[in-house]
Amino acid sequence: MNIENRQPVKVPLVREPWGIFKSLNAARQNVLSIIPEIATRQPMVSGKTGKRWHMVMDPEAIRIMLLERLDQYPKSLVTKNLLRPAIGESLFIAEGAHWRWQRRTAAPVFSHRNVMNLAPIMTGAADRAAARVATAGPRAVDMLDEMVTTTFDVISDVTFSGDGSFDRDSVHTAIDAYISEAGKISLFDILGAPDWVPRPGRIMSGKALKQMKTVADTAIDARAARGADDVPDLLDLLLDGEDPKSKRxxxxxxxxxxxxxxIVAGHETTALTLAWSLYLCAFDLDVQDRARAEIQAVCADRPVTGEDVSKLPFVRQIIDEALRLYPPAAMVSRTAMAPDTLCGREIRKGDTVIIPIYALHRSHVLWKDPDAFNPDRFADPKAIDRYAYLPFGDGPRICIGASFALQEAVIILATLLGRFRFHPVAGKDPSPVMILTLRPEGGVWLTAEPV
Known part of the structure; x- marks a missing residue:
């Protein structure tokens, strides 16, 4: 670090036992604040807050959960209760056979060829973002807000091809309203109450939710009626998609x-990755200079394209390190469906088993100087334990859009770092806060100096 030798911002973790009500209040403000600090220094932590829970930070135990015994550790009831009202029994929530046929149907949508075909949309959105930043002049810009705008431009265009029947502002507003209200953990979720028990946050977000679904249904019906464009977008590909086994x-x-x-995952998580990447780059001007030299060598003064992504390894390393320090999905939970043993500890049927990815990525056992920003950790990805680094999960349920998100992030970050030198704004450090995703609360305020 070359700015006052400071460490990047982090979440203060728990150093003493908390009761259920203190834990609930803390979780509603920031889910990560309930992680015990000791979770960064040992392979497993267990406790009871209304019901038995375990946090697992051991890569081998995580591999068993996500790969060998996938069906034994489905997504937890808390996760499903939070998200089902918005996204139904979609890929993210569905289990077993219902998940498998959807995954088989959707997998070709995110093939390398299809993702590359969508790269020009990402390049265009990146250029527009750079133009907006340039017009701000010497004034500070909230790069979180800017990245949310940019990635929503991408996801709405690659999903609906600028279809006039798709009201992007309505969907964007509805998504934000749902996340801010319904995403907050309820006491009923902590206690494991059934899904039919009303949650106040979901009642408050019901109107936004209905609007979001109506807009999407209208766009889908309109597209089915008029047919696909010359270059198919995600909706075209899904409409044509068919499970190769069942033909469903x-x-x-x-x-x-x-x-x-x-849409929710595709724009929110990538926007956060980019915002945190820019925060970290502003934090370390040497990293910016190295990245800019790489970008200039590959792209000179032309726009960054999909073909350039593989030629920009250091830009990718910055993104990988941002995903380590601030993983958008910073905690995942599972419900044990059968007795088991992990790290020598008893797991009972019905226990909540949590993978606190935030703590895993900052483990003093697995990472040297884990709270420091050091993109060179990823110079040799093969040297990193596969299950010590899980920004997209792993196993059969690894994020289906990972390659799409990484291509988009490299194109946008390279475009911005190639044109500007970013500086932090004194007294404006963001706070890492997770409700559904790990956001920089307060925004990422930077000044952008043209280069």
């Missing part, structure tokens, strides 16, 4: 739930 195709409701999953 998605109906309108299934298409809508999966599209909303891709």
């Amino acid at each position: 195709k998605m109906n309108t409701a299934e298409l809508r739930d999966n599209l909303l999953t891709f």
Whole structure:
């Protein structure tokens, strides 16, 4: 670090036992604040807050959960209760056979060829973002807000091809409203109450939710009526998609739930990755200079394209390190469906088993100087334990859009670092806060100096 030798911002973790009500209050403000600090220094932590829970930070135990015994550790009831009202039984939530046929149907949508075909949309959105930043002049810019705008431009265009029947502002507003209200953990979720028990946050977000689904249904029906464009977008590909085993195709409701999953995940998580990447780059001007030299050598003064992504390894390393320090999905939880033993500890049927990815990525056992920003950790990805680094999960349920997100992030970050030198704004450090995703609360305020 070359700015006052400071460490990047981090979440203060728990150093003493908390009761259920203190834990609930803390979780509603920041889910990560309930992680015990000791989780960064040992392979497993267990406790009881209303029900038995375990946090697992051991790569081998995580591999067993995500790969060998996938069906034994489905997504937890808390996760499903939070997200089902918005995205139904889509890929993110579905289990077993219902998940498998959807995954088989959707997998070709995110093939390398299809993702590369969508790269020009990413390049265009990146150029527009750079133009907006340039017009701000010497004034500070909230790069979180800018990246949310940019990635929503991408996801709405690759999903609906600028279709006039798709009201992007309505969907964007509805998504933000749902995340801010319904995403907050309820006492009923902590206690494991059934899904039919009303949650106040979901009642408050019901109108936004209905609007979001109506807009998506209208766009899907309109596209089915008029047919695909010359270059198919995600909706075209999903409409044409068919499970190669059962020959089943998605109906309108299934298409809508999966599209909303891709829209929510596709723009929110990539925007956060970019915002945190820019925060970290502003924090270390040497890293910016190295990245800019790489970008100039590959792209000179032309726009960054999909073909350039593989030629920009250091830009990718910055993104990988940002995903380590601030993983958008910073905690995942599972419900044990059968007795088991992990790290020598008893797991009972019904226990909540959590993978606190934030703590895993900052483990003093697995990483040297884990709270420091050091993109060179990823110079040799093969040297990193596969299950010590999980920004996209792993196993059969690894994020289906990972290659799409990484291509988009490299194109946008390279475009911005190639044109500007970013500096932090004194007294404006963001706070890492997770509700559904790990956001920089307060925004990422930077000044952008043209280069």
